[in-house]
Amino acid sequence: MKKIAILTLLAATxxxxxxxxxxxxxxxxxxxxxxxxxxxxxxxxxxxxVAMVDANSVNTFRLTxxxxxxxxxxxxxxxxxxxxxxGVLLAxxxxxxxxxxxxxxxxxxxxxxxxxxxxYANVYGSSTSMTSTLMMKTAxxxxxxxxxx
Numbered sequence: 348m349k350k351i352a353i354l355t356l357l358a359a360t361x362x363x364x365x366x367x368x369x370x371x372x373x374x375x376x377x378x379x380x381x382x383x384x385x386x387x388x389x390x391x392x393x394x395x396x397v398a399m400v401d402a403n404s405v406n407t408f409r410l411t412x413x414x415x416x417x418x419x420x421x422x423x424x425x426x427x428x429x430x431x432x433x434g435v436l437l438a439x440x441x442x443x444x445x446x447x448x449x450x451x452x453x454x455x456x457x458x459x460x461x462x463x464x465x466x467y468a469n470v471y472g473s474s475t476s477m478t479s480t481l482m483m484k485t486a487x488x489x490x491x492x493x494x495x496x
Contacts, residue, residue, distance in 0.1 A: 366404075369400045371430070375430050376430070379428050380428060381427075384432065384433055384435060386420060386423070386424070387491075387493075391434065393495040394434065394492060394494055394495075396489055397427070397430050397432040397490040402422035403443070404419045404485075407419075415484040416440070416484045419484040432490035433493050434492070435489065437486065440486045440487075441485050442483070443483055444481070447481070450476070
């Protein structure tokens with residue numbers, strides 16, 4: 348039972364952050380396969396707008412910047428495919444912060460020596476703190492239905 352609770356918590360944590368969003372502005376069509384979606388940097392000859400879509404690389408666990416961007420593009424294609432769009436007219440790609448991680452460590456020491464009615468104390472202290480901002484890749488564009496390239 349404990350293992351099920353831990354797995355459920357892990358799954359909820361991994362899916363807590365939205366990795367894709369869309370705003371429907373045109374006609375939604377039946378879903379297609381993501382590998383049928385093409386990324387465009389310039390508008391094709393004739394198309395219809397379907398939705399504004401965006402995606403990010405949160406929870407992709409990619410170790411390189413290129414790997415994170417590849418995962419982001421795959422998510423963008425998946426979002427468009429779910430709406431029946433066969434293309435994404437890319438508008439923006441970049442980086443955005445999504446978490447700050449702070450690591451702190453400290454050290455303390457106190458010595459006290461008592462002689463008669465007099466106490467002597469030596470106190471030492473040390474502290475270090477480091478904060479890092481974790482970045483994610485982002486991409487946004489217009490999911491489109493291409494009629495003619």
